[in-house]
Amino acid sequence: MTLARYIGGRLLQLIPVLFLVSVGVFLLVQIIPGDPVAIMLGVSPDSAGFNKDQYDTLRHELGFDQPLYERYLSWAGRIVHGDFGVSLKSRRPVADLLFERYPATIYLTIVALLVSLAIAVPIGVFAAVRQNTIFDYLGMTFSLVGLAMPGFWLALLLILLFSLKLGWFPAIGYAAPLAQPVDFLKHVAMPAIVLGTSFAAQLARYLRAETIEQLHQDYVRSARAWGLPPRTVIFKHAVRNSLISVVTVAGLHTARLLGGTPIVESIFGWPGVASLLLDSIYARDYPTVQASVLILALTYVTLNLVVDVVYHLLDPRIRLA
Amino acid sequence: MSASLPASISPSGPGHSGAVLARAPRARLRLRMVALPNRLATLGAAIVALGLVMAILAPVLARYDPYQIDVVHRLQGPSAAHWFGTDTLGRDALSRIIFGARTTFEVSVGAVILGGAAGIPLGLLSGYFGRLVDATIMRLMDAIMAFPGLLLAIALAASLGGGLVSIYVAIAVSTIPHYARLARSVTLTQKARDYVSAAQVVGESNFSILFREIVPNCLGPLLVALTLDFAHAILIESSLSFLGLGFSPPTASWGLMLREVSPFLELQPWEAIFPGLAIFLTIFGFNLLGDGLRDVFDPRHYEL
Numbered sequence: 001m002t003l004a005r006y007i008g009g010r011l012l013q014l015i016p017v018l019f020l021v022s023v024g025v026f027l028l029v030q031i032i033p034g035d036p037v038a039i040m041l042g043v044s045p046d047s048a049g050f051n052k053d054q055y056d057t058l059r060h061e062l063g064f065d066q067p068l069y070e071r072y073l074s075w076a077g078r079i080v081h082g083d084f085g086v087s088l089k090s091r092r093p094v095a096d097l098l099f100e101r102y103p104a105t106i107y108l109t110i111v112a113l114l115v116s117l118a119i120a121v122p123i124g125v126f127a128a129v130r131q132n133t134i135f136d137y138l139g140m141t142f143s144l145v146g147l148a149m150p151g152f153w154l155a156l157l158l159i160l161l162f163s164l165k166l167g168w169f170p171a172i173g174y175a176a177p178l179a180q181p182v183d184f185l186k187h188v189a190m191p192a193i194v195l196g197t198s199f200a201a202q203l204a205r206y207l208r209a210e211t212i213e214q215l216h217q218d219y220v221r222s223a224r225a226w227g228l229p230p231r232t233v234i235f236k237h238a239v240r241n242s243l244i245s246v247v248t249v250a251g252l253h254t255a256r257l258l259g260g261t262p263i264v265e266s267i268f269g270w271p272g273v274a275s276l277l278l279d280s281i282y283a284r285d286y287p288t289v290q291a292s293v294l295i296l297a298l299t300y301v302t303l304n305l306v307v308d309v310v311y312h313l314l315d316p317r318i319r320l321a
Numbered sequence: 322m323s324a325s326l327p328a329s330i331s332p333s334g335p336g337h338s339g340a341v342l343a344r345a346p347r348a349r350l351r352l353r354m355v356a357l358p359n360r361l362a363t364l365g366a367a368i369v370a371l372g373l374v375m376a377i378l379a380p381v382l383a384r385y386d387p388y389q390i391d392v393v394h395r396l397q398g399p400s401a402a403h404w405f406g407t408d409t410l411g412r413d414a415l416s417r418i419i420f421g422a423r424t425t426f427e428v429s430v431g432a433v434i435l436g437g438a439a440g441i442p443l444g445l446l447s448g449y450f451g452r453l454v455d456a457t458i459m460r461l462m463d464a465i466m467a468f469p470g471l472l473l474a475i476a477l478a479a480s481l482g483g484g485l486v487s488i489y490v491a492i493a494v495s496t497i498p499h500y501a502r503l504a505r506s507v508t509l510t511q512k513a514r515d516y517v518s519a520a521q522v523v524g525e526s527n528f529s530i531l532f533r534e535i536v537p538n539c540l541g542p543l544l545v546a547l548t549l550d551f552a553h554a555i556l557i558e559s560s561l562s563f564l565g566l567g568f569s570p571p572t573a574s575w576g577l578m579l580r581e582v583s584p585f586l587e588l589q590p591w592e593a594i595f596p597g598l599a600i601f602l603t604i605f606g607f608n609l610l611g612d613g614l615r616d617v618f619d620p621r622h623y624e625l
Contacts, residue, residue, distance in 0.1 A: 013460075020464030028480045144361075148605035150556055152563045152576075153597030156583060164587050259470015263560055267583075274472075278564060281479040293468070293476045300469040 007309055014305060021301070022079070025294045026072050029062075029286045037064055040088055040284050061086075062287075079294070085287035089280065094291045097276060102295070105272030107177055108195065108264070109257045111188050116196035116203060116257075117250060123200075124207025124246070125239050131212060139204060146201025151260050155194045155267040162190060172269030191268040195260045199253070206249055210242040248311060255303035258296060362613020368606025375422035385413035387420040387573045396589040405595045409581055410571075414592060418599050420573035425603060429554035432489050433547055436496035436554075441543065443497070444504025445531055449512060459505070462498040474557045478566040488567050492557045496550050503546050507539040541618030548614055552607035559600045575600045 029036055035044075037059045043050050063071040078085070084094035127139035163171035169190050175183030214220065215238045223233045258274075265275035273292050280288035375382060385403075391411035398406045405414035447458040465473065474491040481487030511517060512535070520530045559576030561567030568574040570581070578596040586593055 013463075016460045017463045017467055020461060021467045024464060024468075025476075028476055031480050033482050144605065144608065145601075148552070148601055148608050150559060150597065150600050150604065152560060152579060153593075153601060156579065156586065156593045156597065160586060160590050160593065164590075256469055259472060262471055262475055262564070266564060277475070281475070281566065289476070289479060293472060296469065296472055297467045301467045 003312065006312060010305060010308065014301065017301065018298075021297050022076055022294070023072065025290050025297070026075055028290055028293065030068065032286070036286065037062065040286060042284070058088075084291040087280070087285055087288045089283040089285040089288070094288050097288060098273060098291055098295055101271055101273045101276045101292075104174060104270060105258075105261055105265070105274060105296075107184075108188060108191055108261065108270055108272060109254075111192040112195035112199070112257050112260075113250070113254055114196075115192045116200035119196065119200035120203035120207060120250075121243070121246070124204040125211055125242075127204070127208045128211030128215065128242075129234055129239075136208075139208065143201045143205045143208075146197045146204075149197060149201075151194050151198070151263045152267060154197060155190070155264065158190045158194065159267075174269070174271050187268075187270075191264045191270055194267075195257055195264045198260070199257055202253075203246060203250055207242060207246045210245050211239060214238040214242045251307045251311065254307065255300045258300050258303075261296070359613060359616075361609045362616070365606045365609025365611075365613060368602055369610055372422050372603050372606065373426060375419050376426040377423075379420045379423045383413075383416035383419045385416040387412060387416040388571055389413075396585060396592065398589065398591050406589065406591045408578065408592055409585060414578075414595055417573040417578060418575065418595055421575045421578065421596065421599065422603075424568065424572060424574045425555055425558065425600075428488060428492070428558045429551045432492035432554045432558070433496065433550045435489055435493035436550065437500050437543070437547060439493065440497040440500025441504045441539075444501035444506075445508055445535065445539075447501065448505035448508025449527065449531055449535070455505070458501065462501050465494065466498050468495075471557060471560055474561060475564065475566060478561050483566060483569060485568075488558060488561060491561065492554045495557065496553060499546055499550060499553075500543070503542060504539055507542055508535055511535045511538050545611055545615045545618055548607055549611035552604040552611065555600065555604055555607070 032039060037055060038044050040062075041051075041055060041058060059065055063074060066074070082095055084098065086092065087094050087097060090097070123139040123142060127136040130136055158169075159171045162169045169186055171190075173187050175187050177184040177188075215234070217238075220233055220238050223237055224230070261272060261274035262278055264270065265272045266278045269275070273295055277289060277292035277296070280286075280292065389412060391407070393411065394403075394407050395409055395411040396407060397403060397411075400406070403413050403415065405418065408414055408417065443458050443462075447455045468476070473495045477491040477494060478487050481490060508531075517530060517534060520534050525534075558567055559574070559579075562574045562576030563580045565580060568577050570577065575596040579593060582589065582592040582596075
């Protein structure tokens, strides 16, 4: 399969997925039990504070006076043109809100990725090189614990220890990375650790298995037979090779870090898209809910695709079906 | 998206650990490496069993009514009367954790069965019939998986307006692709085997081949996936409840307990530790058990 065909195929495959995702996000508002318009207004049609004009305006604005497929088409048409509607809570264009919030989510995800690599690589390599020693067991215990650790509990524990007891890091808040780099690092530390831990646990396990496999390859035995020092054999050959596959796996799964952002952003008051989503859910601001879900899903799908294609470019041996 | 990753990392969240503990080729090492996961699996089974006992015997084990409010004694630390202290309304934390086990197990079992009941047939059909059926079902699964992690569950729970049904649906829908993809990959492997061709030659119907020949061969890997998905379901339920999108007060739910105490973190740190520990241990137990079962049933590691 040529590269162009591969990329073309992946893009073609993406079309039905994107279509289904958009239908799913569109339906989110349609499946709200009861009368969505009344729920968004926060008053029922037979209560005292009910304003018929306001109700009808919103009903028309959201297209609830049209048949379902027409509503979908006009909604999707507007989305394609970058019009995500108007937030019911702040009465501002949702696109503006997303634009403001998006960078914070991306910064957090990038730092979390770096944190998980910084945790996973030493643990994974050391556990493999010192297989079946206390280091190995400690490393793999970290991995098992990290995998089972619910993010919100880890967040509460970190806040308890590092904010309330020791006062090292602020429990909530945000600072722009370029304008106030030191403040940014202080604020991002705990959220990034929480977001990165479970990923780090998986990477460490994977890296350990991969390094052990490399250590048993023929080329490692040959290098040893040549009389190269064990340190050189391990770090210049085996570890380097296993790191290549780990970087691949880490890249392919980076997008998954986005899945943890709702919890992390809401606990640490991080002003990203995921906390916008939760705030909008609490405020029953459904246009914003739809838009933020859509943006997070699109980011996830796009990131996966880009990483996939980039790896395909870099390493022709990776033939992803 | 991630159909052909290297075999030992799986694409679906913390419940799905992708370990390959037993890979060392030297005989002496292999013995130790196999023995270790088995011991861990036993530990996992013990933790899960403990949780189950707590869930079943909750009314017997709990010393207090988990819903009895006692504002005078609110937010107390551990004491002889209240081993795990009391919560923001003075309810006994230990009793609420014991009853919380009941909530957790009910939801995770129910949601996993629901997800499996939808996902497994989809995967079987997809793998067995291939072509358009396969393409349609798999694109649908891709669409579900285009929502990272908790996002789908959060979106569904928010739309369905909370409550028990929405929790079940939110968890079940997000687990469907695990089963569908797993059942599909096992079906594809089995379909290529001689016994399936033999059954086709003999004239067995597709239905009978699927359910009498292929399904029994899927049970091992599916059991592994189910076990790991209990962990996944518990994580989603507690996360939803923590975010205020799952169980509503006064239900005894571990995630909700943490939500209720988080504004009082400074006053009573104990109340943030015990419910979280319960969630952690249960997920930990199911993960260990799942890994152990995988070594037994699924030595070649089917890709999810």
